[in-house]
Amino acid sequence: MSKSKKSKLPVILITNDDGIMAPGIRSLVEAVKDLGKVVVVAPDKPQSGMGHAITIGHPLRLQPVAIFEGVEAWQCSGTPVDCVKLAVDKVLHRKPDICLSGINHGANHSINVIYSGTMSAAVEAAIESIPSAGFSLLDHSVEADFTGARQYARLVVQQMLKTKLDKHTVLNVNIPAVDAELIKGVKICKQAYAKYEEDFIQRSDPNGKKYFWLTGEFVNFDKGRDSDVWALEHNYVSVVPVQFDLTNYVLKSKLEKTWKF
Amino acid sequence: MSKSKKSKLPVILITNDDGIMAPGIRSLVEAVKDLGKVVVVAPDKPQSGMGHAITIGHPLRLQPVAIFEGVEAWQCSGTPVDCVKLAVDKVLHRKPDICLSGINHGANHSINVIYSGTMSAAVEAAIESIPSAGFSLLDHSVEADFTGARQYARLVVQQMLKTKLDKHTVLNVNIPAVDAELIKGVKICKQAYAKYEEDFIQRSDPNGKKYFWLTGEFVNFDKGRDSDVWALEHNYVSVVPVQFDLTNYVLKSKLEKTWKF
Numbered sequence: 001m002s003k004s005k006k007s008k009l010p011v012i013l014i015t016n017d018d019g020i021m022a023p024g025i026r027s028l029v030e031a032v033k034d035l036g037k038v039v040v041v042a043p044d045k046p047q048s049g050m051g052h053a054i055t056i057g058h059p060l061r062l063q064p065v066a067i068f069e070g071v072e073a074w075q076c077s078g079t080p081v082d083c084v085k086l087a088v089d090k091v092l093h094r095k096p097d098i099c100l101s102g103i104n105h106g107a108n109h110s111i112n113v114i115y116s117g118t119m120s121a122a123v124e125a126a127i128e129s130i131p132s133a134g135f136s137l138l139d140h141s142v143e144a145d146f147t148g149a150r151q152y153a154r155l156v157v158q159q160m161l162k163t164k165l166d167k168h169t170v171l172n173v174n175i176p177a178v179d180a181e182l183i184k185g186v187k188i189c190k191q192a193y194a195k196y197e198e199d200f201i202q203r204s205d206p207n208g209k210k211y212f213w214l215t216g217e218f219v220n221f222d223k224g225r226d227s228d229v230w231a232l233e234h235n236y237v238s239v240v241p242v243q244f245d246l247t248n249y250v251l252k253s254k255l256e257k258t259w260k261f
Numbered sequence: 262m263s264k265s266k267k268s269k270l271p272v273i274l275i276t277n278d279d280g281i282m283a284p285g286i287r288s289l290v291e292a293v294k295d296l297g298k299v300v301v302v303a304p305d306k307p308q309s310g311m312g313h314a315i316t317i318g319h320p321l322r323l324q325p326v327a328i329f330e331g332v333e334a335w336q337c338s339g340t341p342v343d344c345v346k347l348a349v350d351k352v353l354h355r356k357p358d359i360c361l362s363g364i365n366h367g368a369n370h371s372i373n374v375i376y377s378g379t380m381s382a383a384v385e386a387a388i389e390s391i392p393s394a395g396f397s398l399l400d401h402s403v404e405a406d407f408t409g410a411r412q413y414a415r416l417v418v419q420q421m422l423k424t425k426l427d428k429h430t431v432l433n434v435n436i437p438a439v440d441a442e443l444i445k446g447v448k449i450c451k452q453a454y455a456k457y458e459e460d461f462i463q464r465s466d467p468n469g470k471k472y473f474w475l476t477g478e479f480v481n482f483d484k485g486r487d488s489d490v491w492a493l494e495h496n497y498v499s500v501v502p503v504q505f506d507l508t509n510y511v512l513k514s515k516l517e518k519t520w521k522f
Binding site: 046048049050051052053054055056057059060061062079081082085086088089090111113114115120123127128155159163166169170185186188189190191193195198199200202203209210211212213214239240241242243244245246247248249251252255256258259261 | 307311312313316317318320321346347350372375376381416424427430446450452463470472473474475501503506510512519
């Protein structure tokens with residue numbers, strides 16, 4: 001490809017939270033690398049559950065790595081959100097046309113969007129006026145089969161690239177862990193109302209001091225057929241548009257009328 | 262106070278992200294300790310900018326500490342969100358009536374709500390059906406004067422305790438860094454549309470290898486008089502009701518009509 005041809009291709013920033021060595025990010029790179037100029041900036045170690053954490057107490061490292069054939073890639077010592085910030089300021093020196101995050105090993109539907117480093121990276125991009133999408137496969141294992149996820153991630157990215165997207169667009173895309181041919185299609189959904197019921201496991205260390213492991217059971221309270229959990233249970237890929245204005249406008253109106261100080 | 266009287270008092274869980282030794286959490290405890298049975302579970306070290314991070318890769322420690330007179334307090338090795346989860350499951354063995362977070366040293370208005378450990382702890386409580394509020398003073402310094410913040414935090418908590426609040430209520434309360442008598446009152450606001458323009462500082466270590474420090478300039482794009490930034494600039498305490506359903510319903514409707522796969 002000539003340089004002039006390549007320069008007209010959209011710049012696609014790819015990151016994740018499972019770390020640059022995870023099979024999921026390799027699947028995402030493979031799925032879209034002919035759709036634009038792909039640049040990868042991803043954590044140098046797993047960063048699951050980091051939410052929207054940023055690194056403010058110590059400095060960050062950034063190293064080039066040659067692990068994706070023909071694709072510029074950097075590993076970063078920080079969080080997924082740090083990766084997006086560093087990519088724009090110090091790697092690309094511009095905003096990419098879109099930012100993709102994933103493919104995550106494990107679900108980021110419903111309330112998981114809040115804890116997820118994968119989705120926080122996508123949200124960070126949108127804050128920075130870069131349309132973005134996070135992709136997650138409902139299979140935690142390292143050996144997960146990404147065939148269906150790769151196929152649908154590509155379809156969603158193609159749709160994003162041919163649509164005039166609002167610059168603050170964020171899509172939370174989850175893919176059911178079934179054979180690709182069993183996936184029924186794509187559903188635009190709302191975030192299910194669900195949460196984890198915590199259950200810390202308590203153990204004692206060799207000195208007799210207590211420590212706790214976070215565990216919990218996922219509980220879905222949402223009975224609607226318009227949620228991401230419903231779609232995934234019925235073998236659809238779920239796409240939830242996400243926003244970063246967290247204002248609860250309904251409660252705002254109510255408090256304005258009733259709270260007097 | 263007799264035990265029966267005390268048992269009817271609301272249970273108030275207090276946490277923060279600056280760590281249990283920060284002056285801000287002490288101010289919050291002092292501001293509300295006669296309004297209920299206060300229990301503190303807070304990080305054992307600063308956890309600013311941790312967002313909604315949870316600790317999943319290693320275990321957590323929890324130690325009782327006697328630093329607030331007459332108030333049960335525990336320090337936790339985890340994030341602010343971990344503190345809330347552990348407090349409910351392993352300290353209180355019940356849901357508190359309300360959860361308060363702060364008083365943070367530094368602003369958590371506008372987009373800061375997303376990065377803030379203080380606010381993420383409050384959001385976590387609301388996910389767990391505990392009405393909550395995060396408090397932040399617009400002064401980063403350790404020597405900050407919390408007089409006004411303490412006074413208004415108490416007013417907001419009194420209002421919360423006498424109101425029948427929805428169990429998922431989260432309030433993001435910011436207090437201007439001015440003398441208490443200059444504060445004009447409380448305004449219910451929306452989250453301002455603002456962001457940071459990143460500017461990483463690049464340095465070299467003694468081995469000649471590069472490292473980066475995250476810095477950035479806060480830029481407010483919101484010209485409205487209904488935002489938290491506006492209220493604070495005009496010496497009002499801002500109260501933004503926050504939600505954890507991140508679905509962008511406007512974009513959802515649009516994509517449902519226009520996206521075909």
